[in-house]
Amino acid sequence: MNAPRAVLQTAAMHRLDGKIALVTGAARGTGAATARRFVDEGARVVIADVLDERGENTAAGLGDAARFVHLDVTDESAWGQVVDEIAATEGALHVLVNNAAVLHLATIDATATDAFERVMRVNVLGPFLGIRTCLPMLRASGAGAIVNIGSIDSVQGAALTGAYTASKFALRGLTKVVALENKKRGVRANIVCPMLGNPEMHPEIVGTDSGPVRRGGGKPPELDVIAEAVCYLAADESRFTTGTELVLDGGHSAGTALDLPDEWFDPALRRRPLR
Numbered sequence: 001m002n003a004p005r006a007v008l009q010t011a012a013m014h015r016l017d018g019k020i021a022l023v024t025g026a027a028r029g030t031g032a033a034t035a036r037r038f039v040d041e042g043a044r045v046v047i048a049d050v051l052d053e054r055g056e057n058t059a060a061g062l063g064d065a066a067r068f069v070h071l072d073v074t075d076e077s078a079w080g081q082v083v084d085e086i087a088a089t090e091g092a093l094h095v096l097v098n099n100a101a102v103l104h105l106a107t108i109d110a111t112a113t114d115a116f117e118r119v120m121r122v123n124v125l126g127p128f129l130g131i132r133t134c135l136p137m138l139r140a141s142g143a144g145a146i147v148n149i150g151s152i153d154s155v156q157g158a159a160l161t162g163a164y165t166a167s168k169f170a171l172r173g174l175t176k177v178v179a180l181e182n183k184k185r186g187v188r189a190n191i192v193c194p195m196l197g198n199p200e201m202h203p204e205i206v207g208t209d210s211g212p213v214r215r216g217g218g219k220p221p222e223l224d225v226i227a228e229a230v231c232y233l234a235a236d237e238s239r240f241t242t243g244t245e246l247v248l249d250g251g252h253s254a255g256t257a258l259d260l261p262d263e264w265f266d267p268a269l270r271r272r273p274l275r
């Protein structure tokens with residue numbers, strides 16, 4: 001006998017069904033888009049950020065499957081408290097997304113030591129503390145996934161981003177070491193490298209046609225596109241993928257793109273004799 005329609009509907013599978021995820025810097029921007037995508041795919045999500053009101057609102061907008069916790073990712077003891085609280089209330093942790101970061105735009109000459117240290121603390125020390133604190137629970141889950149949010153600046157340089165580029169290259173390196181150390185311990189680690197993200201991170205350069213330091217070429221990815229990539233790397237469907245980077249830049253870093261006229265792509269060209 002056929003199963004009733006209601007039974008068939010409730011059996012629909014989502015890509016993150018039953019997973020508990022912690023997403024840092026998820027009060028807004030890429031992290032918030034990721035949290036939304038995770039909830040849509042069946043996960044329960046803990047949104048962590050220093051922006052309390054924005055984070056509470058983001059979590060409230062996602063319903064019962066999401067909640068906000070205050071976390072400064074540079075605070076070692078705060079990481080311990082958050083992870084202990086997740087163990088007590090959720091009983092497991094399957095996914096850690098290290099997304100929180102800050103940007104500092106200045107030439108190397110103009111980058112103050114404390115500005116450099118601040119970027120490294122949030123963008124490198126923060127993910128390191130998160131990984132070290134979460135690893136025991138991720139291993140215990142049997143199918144743990146760490147997704148670090150890097151940048152196109154994890155794979156190539158950009159003027160005025162000395163501290164940020166150094167931090168994002170470091171995060172890419174850290175990702176590979178975590179992957180190697182844990183490939184037989186049930187935890188994968190990968191890094192997503194988008195070309196752009198939330199304009200709120202750098203309002204002074206995005207949306208200003210005449211701005212002196214606008215980045216050239218390519219179209220910024222929509223935040224949903226980044227969230228989709230993070231979802232893939234968090235889900236079991238990417239179970240054979242670890243220690244790698246997924247670059248989302250529309251081909252920007254692939255090499256030199258000539259703006260060739262359409263006639264170059266006309267198959268008739270191939271039939272012309274060489275001279």
Ligand SMILES: NC(=O)c1ccc[n+]([C@@H]2O[C@H](COP(=O)([O-])OP(=O)(O)OC[C@H]3O[C@@H](n4cnc5c(N)ncnc54)[C@H](O)[C@@H]3O)[C@@H](O)[C@H]2O)c1
Nearest residue numbers: 025029030049050072073099100101149151196197198201
């Ligand atoms: N915005 C871009 O152009 C761009 C480009 C490439 C990659 N990225 C990366 O994408 C990720 C998300 O950035 P976004 O574009 O959504 O920008 P965003 O500024 O909206 O997001 C960063 C979030 O991190 C939080 N945060 C900052 N310091 C923190 C701390 N100490 N503890 C906890 N949370 C903290 C912020 O409050 C914010 O909510 C970052 O890793 C960023 O480096 C951004």
